[in-house]
Amino acid sequence: MDFPWDESRRAFTDAAEWFVHTSALVGDRWDRPGLGEWDVRALVGHTSRSLLTVETYLARPAAAVEVASAAEYFRATRAAAASPAVAARGRDAGTALGTEPAGVVAEIAARVIPVVDAHHGSELVTTVAGGMRLRDYLPTRTFELAVHTADLAKALGLPADVPDTAALQALEIVADLAVAGGVAGSLLLAATGRPGLPPGFSVL
Numbered sequence: 001m002d003f004p005w006d007e008s009r010r011a012f013t014d015a016a017e018w019f020v021h022t023s024a025l026v027g028d029r030w031d032r033p034g035l036g037e038w039d040v041r042a043l044v045g046h047t048s049r050s051l052l053t054v055e056t057y058l059a060r061p062a063a064a065v066e067v068a069s070a071a072e073y074f075r076a077t078r079a080a081a082a083s084p085a086v087a088a089r090g091r092d093a094g095t096a097l098g099t100e101p102a103g104v105v106a107e108i109a110a111r112v113i114p115v116v117d118a119h120h121g122s123e124l125v126t127t128v129a130g131g132m133r134l135r136d137y138l139p140t141r142t143f144e145l146a147v148h149t150a151d152l153a154k155a156l157g158l159p160a161d162v163p164d165t166a167a168l169q170a171l172e173i174v175a176d177l178a179v180a181g182g183v184a185g186s187l188l189l190a191a192t193g194r195p196g197l198p199p200g201f202s203v204l
Contacts, residue, residue, distance in 0.1 A: 009121075011139070012138050013117075016113055026044070026102060047145060051108050052112070058119070063124070067132045183201070
């Protein structure tokens with residue numbers, strides 16, 4: 001899986017702008033159920049980390065590539081993603097958004113998007129999974145923005161209108177994970193209208 005850098009930047013920007021737009025529609029519903037144990041504020045806080053980690057990791061250059069693709073990143077972080085620490089970080093990130101969460105989200109995006117645009121994608125960054133090229137890491141952030149903004153839209157009763165650019169990258173990662181995980185058949189059946197996905201089914 002090798003996403004062209006210009007396409008990745010466009011997909012990331014589109015996903016970030018959709019997140020900003022959807023966050024602006026929360027209004028006074030920040031305490032409403034969001035996803036699992038998260039309320040809407042915590043869900044938005046967690047999703048904002050998809051922007052903030054790009055900024056953080058760019059400040060931590062890596063010496064070598066240890067994780068070669070977006071799908072490999074998700075496989076490498078599968079156990080960590082299920083940790084209670086992730087839920088706690090989401091709540092903390094939501095709290096950190098302060099009294100004007102939607103405005104802070106917009107400020108973060110306005111800061112991070114130009115930072116990404118100023119790079120060429122071959123930079124090595126130190127992620128939680130190990131060293132990665134920025135061009136391989138950025139699609140993981142687009143994936144997270146797409147999925148969790150869809151979660152936010154659902155929590156608010158809005159359509160999950162994932163931007164096409166972001167959806168294409170996210171679905172390619174899903175396909176890669178499904179094939180590698182041996183669940184492509186179940187996913188294909190579900191995607192073509194067949195009922196009966198196993199309980200708790202996920203490619204992650």
